[in-house]
Amino acid sequence: MAKFHIAEITAAEVDDRFWEKYVLARQPVVIRGIYADEPLAEAATLDGARRLLGQMPVLIQDEYTRQIDYTRKEFVESEEKPPEPKLGTLDEYLDGYGTQEASRKVVTEWDLPTDVLRSFTIPEFCRPTTDHHSLYLHSFIAGPQNWAHLHFDMDQRHVLLAQIFGSKGVALFPPSSSPWLHPFGNFGSISLQVMEPEERRRFVELAGGAYTVIHPTDAVYIPPLLWHYLDYLDLGASFNVRFGRNPYSKFLSVENFLADQYLQAVAEPFAGIAPGAEPSAGQRAVLEEVIGAFNKDYDSRHDKYRAMRQVFRDLHKSQGLTPELPLFLFPLDEETDFYDEMRLNSNFLYRPGVRTSLEQIATPEPPASPAQLQSLDKAVSAADYGPELLEKVLFNKFGKDSLAGLDREEASRMLAFLRSPNGARPAAAPAARGDR
Numbered sequence: 001m002a003k004f005h006i007a008e009i010t011a012a013e014v015d016d017r018f019w020e021k022y023v024l025a026r027q028p029v030v031i032r033g034i035y036a037d038e039p040l041a042e043a044a045t046l047d048g049a050r051r052l053l054g055q056m057p058v059l060i061q062d063e064y065t066r067q068i069d070y071t072r073k074e075f076v077e078s079e080e081k082p083p084e085p086k087l088g089t090l091d092e093y094l095d096g097y098g099t100q101e102a103s104r105k106v107v108t109e110w111d112l113p114t115d116v117l118r119s120f121t122i123p124e125f126c127r128p129t130t131d132h133h134s135l136y137l138h139s140f141i142a143g144p145q146n147w148a149h150l151h152f153d154m155d156q157r158h159v160l161l162a163q164i165f166g167s168k169g170v171a172l173f174p175p176s177s178s179p180w181l182h183p184f185g186n187f188g189s190i191s192l193q194v195m196e197p198e199e200r201r202r203f204v205e206l207a208g209g210a211y212t213v214i215h216p217t218d219a220v221y222i223p224p225l226l227w228h229y230l231d232y233l234d235l236g237a238s239f240n241v242r243f244g245r246n247p248y249s250k251f252l253s254v255e256n257f258l259a260d261q262y263l264q265a266v267a268e269p270f271a272g273i274a275p276g277a278e279p280s281a282g283q284r285a286v287l288e289e290v291i292g293a294f295n296k297d298y299d300s301r302h303d304k305y306r307a308m309r310q311v312f313r314d315l316h317k318s319q320g321l322t323p324e325l326p327l328f329l330f331p332l333d334e335e336t337d338f339y340d341e342m343r344l345n346s347n348f349l350y351r352p353g354v355r356t357s358l359e360q361i362a363t364p365e366p367p368a369s370p371a372q373l374q375s376l377d378k379a380v381s382a383a384d385y386g387p388e389l390l391e392k393v394l395f396n397k398f399g400k401d402s403l404a405g406l407d408r409e410e411a412s413r414m415l416a417f418l419r420s421p422n423g424a425r426p427a428a429a430p431a432a433r434g435d436r
């Protein structure tokens, strides 16, 4: 098997074999300059970003791992209140926090506003090719010395992470690196942010990962369920397009299950099922075993949760995926149990009595209802979009050409978007590229 690595190509080398070469092969790749010819390229500098995106709404909040501090016993007992997230503009963020060394105030997983949506076009390979694929786009902004702690995402979509301004270091690890990352749930307990660059380089190498840096207009394709750690090398903004999830990955995702390293390794190969293709006989057997356990009767959500977790652990073991822990590490089973309890209490998964089948999994979302389309028409007029902006938003947000092409879930997301600050029509038209 080839050593895990991050490939590198130019935008001109993206062709119609991208799915075959990278997406289905789950091969990470940096694409240099993929958005270089888009209006968004103006935002590559801070001055340009202020001109193009200065008025874009952003939610300013504490970085995620910082937020965990507010759940700690000492903080709760101190009766201090955690700071509320604050809605502002990009200009306000840049003025207030962006240049502050080590400020933990960030914009994270923020639904992409129209200001950005109108300034580029998603690459062809991100467009949905079946009724199952759905897109999500988020933006991330933070000052120097920020990071996203090592984790993997539980939605199991493919990700194209692009840089708007600033530079970002990206460390990726395959599921087989898990023992070295000392996981609890979908987080690694290894803190790459405290390592010196040379120490980090050696750790990434030792654990079987790879590291790259993306600059403005570059993007990196990150396959589903890969461990990732992100490093703000300077004040930076990026956005991702989450795309291309097949129905089987969807079933195994956080729509039904909270992931740990065992589920991660068992589910990862399902991302290689081509759009519209059937799972292999082996994959079918895995799905049937998971569905069988899912459909049993349980007394409580906790019981169902524990039973499902065991199913993935057993599958992991029977597939020979469980390597030895490195000598210096010890299992985090107790910490994992505590963390899982916390996670279970903050969602509605694992309800006993909810049943499914292979047929049900493979059934796509129904189209938008007439009532939804009526509400959408009204909301679009109220937002004063104009045909060009509407077309751009629908294409970039959903890969669709018209409101009528949305499915039920997309229609409800579009409606919520139109009624949110992010869905407001940008105040000024973007300058043509020649005007700069």
Ligand SMILES: [Fe+2]
Residues within 6 Å of the ligand: 151, 152, 153, 228
């Ligand atoms: Fe992530």
